[in-house]
Structure formats: structure tokens, C-alpha cells
Amino acid sequence: MRKILLVGNPNVGKSVLFSRLTGVHATASNYPGTTISYTQGFLKLGEEKVEVIDVPGTYTLEPTSEAEEIALQMLDTGDIVIDVVNATNMERSLYLTLQLLEKGTPVIVALNLWDDTKHRGIDIDLDKLREFLGVPVIPTVAVSGEGIKDLVEHIPKATSPDAPVRTRDERWATIGSIIDQVQHIEHRHHTWLERLQDASVKPLPGGMIAVVVLICAFLVIRFIGESLIGYVLDPLFNNLWAPVVIWLSNLMGGSGFLHDIVVGTVAGGEVNFVESFGLLTSGLYVPFAMVLPYIISFYLVLGLLEDVGYLPRLAVLMDTVMHWLGLHGYAIIPTLLGLGCNVPAVLATRILESKRERFIASTLVAIAVPCAALQAMIFGLVGERGGQYVAIVYGTLFVVWVILGIILNHAVKGFSPELLIEIPPYRLPPWRIVLQKLWMRVYGFLAEAIPIILGAIVVINMLYSLRVFDAIASFTAPVVTGLLGLPKEAVTSLIIGFLRKDVALGMLAPLALTAKQLVVASVVLAMFFPCIATFVVLLRELGVVYLLKSAGVMILAALVTGGMLNLIL
Amino acid sequence: MPHRDLITLTRMQTGQSGQVAEIRGGFGMVDRLNALGIIPGKRITKISSMFARGPVAIEVDRGQVAIGYGMANKIIIQLDQIR
Ligand SMILES: Nc1nc2c(ncn2[C@@H]2O[C@H](COP(=O)(O)OP(=O)(O)O)[C@@H](O)[C@H]2O)c(=O)[nH]1
Ligand SMILES: [Mg+2]
Numbered sequence: 001m002r003k004i005l006l007v008g009n010p011n012v013g014k015s016v017l018f019s020r021l022t023g024v025h026a027t028a029s030n031y032p033g034t035t036i037s038y039t040q041g042f043l044k045l046g047e048e049k050v051e052v053i054d055v056p057g058t059y060t061l062e063p064t065s066e067a068e069e070i071a072l073q074m075l076d077t078g079d080i081v082i083d084v085v086n087a088t089n090m091e092r093s094l095y096l097t098l099q100l101l102e103k104g105t106p107v108i109v110a111l112n113l114w115d116d117t118k119h120r121g122i123d124i125d126l127d128k129l130r131e132f133l134g135v136p137v138i139p140t141v142a143v144s145g146e147g148i149k150d151l152v153e154h155i156p157k158a159t160s161p162d163a164p165v166r167t168r169d170e171r172w173a174t175i176g177s178i179i180d181q182v183q184h185i186e187h188r189h190h191t192w193l194e195r196l197q198d199a200s201v202k203p204l205p206g207g208m209i210a211v212v213v214l215i216c217a218f219l220v221i222r223f224i225g226e227s228l229i230g231y232v233l234d235p236l237f238n239n240l241w242a243p244v245v246i247w248l249s250n251l252m253g254g255s256g257f258l259h260d261i262v263v264g265t266v267a268g269g270e271v272n273f274v275e276s277f278g279l280l281t282s283g284l285y286v287p288f289a290m291v292l293p294y295i296i297s298f299y300l301v302l303g304l305l306e307d308v309g310y311l312p313r314l315a316v317l318m319d320t321v322m323h324w325l326g327l328h329g330y331a332i333i334p335t336l337l338g339l340g341c342n343v344p345a346v347l348a349t350r351i352l353e354s355k356r357e358r359f360i361a362s363t364l365v366a367i368a369v370p371c372a373a374l375q376a377m378i379f380g381l382v383g384e385r386g387g388q389y390v391a392i393v394y395g396t397l398f399v400v401w402v403i404l405g406i407i408l409n410h411a412v413k414g415f416s417p418e419l420l421i422e423i424p425p426y427r428l429p430p431w432r433i434v435l436q437k438l439w440m441r442v443y444g445f446l447a448e449a450i451p452i453i454l455g456a457i458v459v460i461n462m463l464y465s466l467r468v469f470d471a472i473a474s475f476t477a478p479v480v481t482g483l484l485g486l487p488k489e490a491v492t493s494l495i496i497g498f499l500r501k502d503v504a505l506g507m508l509a510p511l512a513l514t515a516k517q518l519v520v521a522s523v524v525l526a527m528f529f530p531c532i533a534t535f536v537v538l539l540r541e542l543g544v545v546y547l548l549k550s551a552g553v554m555i556l557a558a559l560v561t562g563g564m565l566n567l568i569l
Numbered sequence: 570m571p572h573r574d575l576i577t578l579t580r581m582q583t584g585q586s587g588q589v590a591e592i593r594g595g596f597g598m599v600d601r602l603n604a605l606g607i608i609p610g611k612r613i614t615k616i617s618s619m620f621a622r623g624p625v626a627i628e629v630d631r632g633q634v635a636i637g638y639g640m641a642n643k644i645i646i647q648l649d650q651i652r
Contacts, residue, residue: 059604059605060600060603060604062600064597064600064601064604065601088631089630089631089632091606091630091631092605092606092630092632095604095606120631168603172608185631197633198616198617201616201617201626201633201635202583202616202617203617203618203619203620203623206617312635315635316619316623316624316626316635317619317623319619319623319624319635319637320619320620320621320622320623328637329624329635417637418636418637418638418639418640419624419635419636419637420601420602420605420634420635420636420637420640421634421635422605422632422633422634423626423632423633423634423635425632425633
């Protein structure tokens with residue numbers, strides 16, 4: 001089967017174009033570097049079925065990073081290249097185009113972001129550009145689909161114009177003369193969006209904007225999450241589902257091993273969805289009514305921030321702070337992703353240049369950045385006791401993140417490279433794109449979490465009835481009770497935390513902990529060990545040796561922090 | 570051109586424009602900057618710099634690029650006007 005490669009600079013719309021061509025949804029974000037592992041799909045060209053690959057963004061075929069290395073390797077396997085060029089910044093895109101033309105693979109140029117040229121007063125003479133490049137040039141607007149049909153029709157006309165191999169200087173000179181003759185720019189006044197753009201990377205206004213953005217993000221996440229729980233999911237479970245559960249419980253005789261696995265403990269005709277620990281009670285209530293609402297609200301807000309293009313600006317503002325932690329500003333992106341789920345966060349550390357940075361960043365994420373599932377439970381269970389306790393949990397994790405980062409920065413050999421990123425313009429993302437991405441992420445959560453949550457519930461019930469937990473509890477009592485001040489049964493939660501942190505925190509609910517104990521337990525649970533999914537990607541990304549180091553740091557940090565909280569509070 | 574017009578990117582003032590005169594760095598650094606269109610002769614405008622040796626943001630080819638302090642310190646700019 002013939003292979004078509006989508007090649008271009010980061011953030012020029014390759015992923016959106018890809019999903020237009022193939023119907024497969026690749027994640028699109030308004031910051032460079034998200035497509036590090038590639039996505040593939042298929043396209044019908046008349047009778048022929050061809051493979052389409054979304055290649056990681058690259059500026060040049062003289063690779064300067066791992067992603068560009070991958071892009072270069074993939075290029076040799078392609079039959080046709082669709083070179084996605086940023087119509088609003090041809091100067092930067094054409095360098096890669098010239099290199100592609102030199103390679104001899106047939107090329108067709110998609111001049112994307114065509115809609116943006118009009119706003120920006122950019123006029124491009126398409127015929128002249130075609131003449132210069134010697135290949136088809138099709139203007140496209142990936143987000144609206146404009147020009148896509150044209151592009152597909154022209155794919156068979158992709159040609160290899162036998163361009164001479166040029167030196168670097170010659171390429172830049174060629175670009176200069178192409179731009180001079182093809183592009184005309186009308187000077188306009190800055191739009192308010194552009195002014196906001198500049199302001200948000202200046203120290204003072206930028207700092208204020210960041211604070212406002214983050215506070216708003218938090219409030220919106222809270223509001224949407226709570227509303228979904230309070231007005232939709234709780235009523236559904238309490239009014240519709242609870243009677244079904246009671247009926248089933250009666251049908252199954254009200255007790256017994258199987259009854260407990262399926263329905264859990266139902267006391268006095270009342271269902272406690274959090275504490276009963278049956279497949280049909282906690283097994284559904286925890287993922288759907290406690291966690292899902294926050295997954296939806298978190299990823300909606302994160303997706304908006306991504307697609308508007310705010311995150312690279314946050315990276316610039318945070319650069320100095322991140323250097324204390326042995327990282328540079330761009331590491332704020334995996335960190336924020338970690339607030340959703342640690343798995344994609346660890347994967348996203350690949351945007352950092354060195355192994356050292358990746359080790360520090362992923363260790364910090366695994367320890368001090370609680371995922372949305374865990375946070376939802378913290379809000380649900382700790383929040384019940386008062387907002388100040390939630391604040392203590394978050395405050396502690398933040399302090400741990402900073403202190404541990406500083407320690408790791410000094411302890412791990414090497415240095416932190418410098419920040420060097422393109423700051424994309426602010427764009428108002430179409431809702432379709434935002435919602436599509438949200439759906440992909442929510443679906444991803446459901447597909448991954450539900451089986452593990454249900455599995456965890458079965459395991460918990462079995463371990464209880466086999467009295468395994470009792471044995472472990474007595475064994476670990478010195479640490480759990482002595483050091484952390486928790487009842488010895490709390491260890492069950494820490495163990496289950498290896499499967500799912502949300503379920504694990506739910507297991508603390510029946511233990512009647514004091515608010516202080518709940519705080520200690522939440523912090524330790526968050527830090528102690530990553531869930532199995534995160535563990536697996538850490539292993540894959542870091543290798544065994546670094547994973548063991550990372551795990552050692554986690555256990556130590558969790559015990560020290562938990563012990564200190566127990567003493568202080 | 571008189572020598573005093575040359576200045577590092579970090580010492581340039583916000584809002585000032587100039588041309589990249591020289592990049593005093595190793596090949597790796599020069600390559601990465603070139604990839605973003607920062608090559609000798611290119612016109613740039615400084616948009617901002619963060620305090621405490623934070624990154625510098627510049628406008629180049631109508632796009633914006635943020636450059637870490639250490640790297641920005643090795644980029645020499647020829648200022649537009651003699652100040
Ligand atoms: N206005 C406009 N925005 C676009 C267009 N194509 C992509 N985008 C937006 O540009 C951003 C980057 O797109 P993406 O596909 O992730 O770029 P990639 O890094 O090349 O894969 C996203 O926020 C898209 O919604 C376009 O043709 N017009
Ligand atoms: Mg992409």
C-alpha cells in the first residue's frame with residue numbers, strides 16, 4: 001500500500017488535516033510538539049486505498065531533536081509527501097519545503113491556515129509560488145475543511161521537481177527571493193488579540209493574566225464538575241439506580257459472597273454508593289458520578305487553553321521557576337497534563353531534550369501531581385470536611401513538588417538545557433475541534449478506567465473475604481499507625497492505590513477517619529506510588545534503573561511528608 | 570557600521586528592533602535557532618524579557634519565539650538606530 005506522509009512545522013495544522021483526510025482523530029493542540037508518537041489512518045484515492053501518516057512536526061531535515069529524528073526516519077518510508085505549510089509564516093515553513101523538494105519524493109504543498117492570511121493582511125500569489133516550487137500548491141483551511149477536496153484530488157499530481165541540492169545559506173537566500181516576489185503584506189494596526197498576545201509574555205501583565213487564567217480555570221472546572229454531579233449524576237443514581245440495586249439485593253438474598261461482589265453491603269434498605277464496594281454500586285458510582293464529571297470539566301478547560309494557545313506563554317512565564325527544579329519552562333506542559341492523568345503526562349515529557357529532564361519531570365509528576373480521578377475523590381471526600389483540608393492537601397503537594405524538584409536538580413548529574421520554543425498566535429478554536437478532542441479524552445478515560453475499577457472491586461472483595469488485608473494490616477501497622485497516625489486498615493487503600501487511586505481513596509470512606517487523618521492519607525496516597533498504568537509508562541520511558549530510582553524517591557518522599565503532616569497537624 | 574550598535578539580545582530593550590548579526594554558540598544551538606528562522610541578517614523585534622534571567626521573547630517573520638536567557642545572551646543584534 002502506498003504511504004502518504006503529512007510533513008510540516010509543528011503547529012501548522014497537520015493533525016487537523018490528518019483527521020480531515022482519514023476520519024481518524026489525532027489530538028490537535030495549539031502548541032508545538034504534541035505529535036511525538038505518530039498517528040496513522042487510511043484514505044481512499046479513487047479505487048486505491050492509501051495509508052496516511054501524521055509525522056511529528058519538524059523545522060528541518062537536519063534533525064535537532066528526537067522528534068525531528070523520528071520524522072526524518074519516517075520520511076524515507078513514504079511514497080508521497082503532503083508538505084503542510086503555514087500560510088501566515090511561509091518564511092519559516094519554506095526551509096523544510098526546499099529540503100523536501102531536494103529529497104526527490106513527490107511533494108504536494110497544502111498551504112494551510114489560509115483563512116488567517118486574510119485577517120493578517122497577507123496576500124500570496126499562488127501561481128507564482130507554484131512556479132517557484134514546481135509542485136502543486138493547494139490553499140486549505142483544515143479546521144473548516146475548505147480546500148481539502150481539492151487537496152485530495154491533486155494528490156496524484158504530486159511531483160518531484162528535481163530541485164538542486166542547496167547549502168543552508170543558499171536555501172535561506174532562495175526563500176528570501178521567493179517571499180519577496182510571492183508575498184505581499186499590508187501593514188495593519190495590531191488587533192486586540194495580538195496586543196493580548198504580547199502582553200501575556202511580559203512580566204507584569206503576563207503574570208496577572210496567568211493568575212486570572214488559572215483562577216478562572218479552577219473555578220470553571222469546579223463549577224462544571226459540581227453541577228454535573230449535583231444536578232445530573234447524583235439524582236440519576238439516587239432516584240433511578242438505587243431502587244434497582246435494592247431490588248437486586250433482595251433478589252440475591254441480601255448477603256453472601258456473590259451478593260457482596262455484585263451489590264456490596266446494603267445496610268437497612270439504603271444504598272451508600274461510596275462505601276458499599278459492589279460492582280453495581282461503588283463500581284459504577286465512583287467512575288461515573290464522582291470522577292467522570294471532573295474528567296469532563298478538566299479536559300474541557302485544558303483543551304481550551306491548549307487550542308487557544310495559552311500554554312506556551314505559561315511556559316515562558318514559568319521558565320525561571322522551572323529552572324530551579326532542573327527543568328525549563330516547557331516542562332509546565334507535561335505537569336499540567338498530569339493534573340488530568342499521569343500517563344499522557346509522562347509521555348509528554350518527551351518534549352524535553354535530555355534524559356535528566358525527563359527523569360526529573362516524570363518523577364515529579366508521578367509524586368506530586370494528582371490526577372483528575374484522585375482530585376475528584378479528594379474534592380468529594382476531603383471537601384466534605386471543609387475546604388481548608390482540601391487546601392492543605394494541595395498546598396502540601398505543591399511544596400513537595402518544589403522542594404523535591406530542587407533536591408533532584410542538585411542530586412541528578414547534568415544541567416538543564418535552555419528554553420527555545422515558538423509561541424503560536426492566539427486562535428479562537430472552533431467548538432467542533434474542542435469537543436472532538438474532549439470526547440476522545442473522555443472516551444479514553446472510560447475505556448481505561450472502568451475495567452480496572454471493576455477489577456479492583458472484585459480483588460478488594462476477594463482479599464477481604466480471604467482476610468489477606470488483616471494479615472498485611474498487622475504487619476504494616478508500625479508504619480501506618482506509628483508514623484502516619486492512620487488506623488492500620490488504611491493500608492488496604494494504599495495497596496489498592498496501585499490499581500486505581502480513585503477507588504483507593506473511596507476505600508477510606510468507611511474507616512471513619514478524622515479530617516486530619518483523611519488529609520494525611522490523601523497526600524500519602526497521591527505521592528506513595530503511581531497507579532499501575534503510570535508505572536508501566538514510567539518503565540517504558542525511563543527504563544528499569546531510572547524507574548527504581550524514581551520509585552525509591554516516591555516511597556521515601558511519601559513517608560517523610562506523611563510523617564511530617566501527622567506531626568504538624 | 571560603528572561597533573557600538575552591536576548588543577546582545579538580552580541587553581536589547583523591549584520594543585527595539587534590529588538585525589541578527591551573529592550567533593555565538595555551538596553547532597547544536599545555531600542549528601536549533603536557524604530552524605526557527607533566527608539566522609544572521611534576519612530582522613527581529615524584542616517583545617519582552619522576564620526578570621531574574623528569564624527568557625526573552627522576540628518577533629521574527631511575524632511569528633514569536635521565546636529564547637532562554639543563556640541562549641539569548643549569545644545572540645548578537647545590530648540595532649536599527651544608534652541610540
Ligand atoms: N484558523 C485555523 N486554525 C487552524 C487551521 N488548521 C489548524 N488550526 C489550528 O491550529 C492549531 C494546531 O493544529 P494541529 O493540527 O495540532 O497542528 P500540528 O502541530 O501541525 O499537528 C490547532 O489549534 C488547530 O485548531 C486552519 O486552517 N485555520
Ligand atoms: Mg500534531
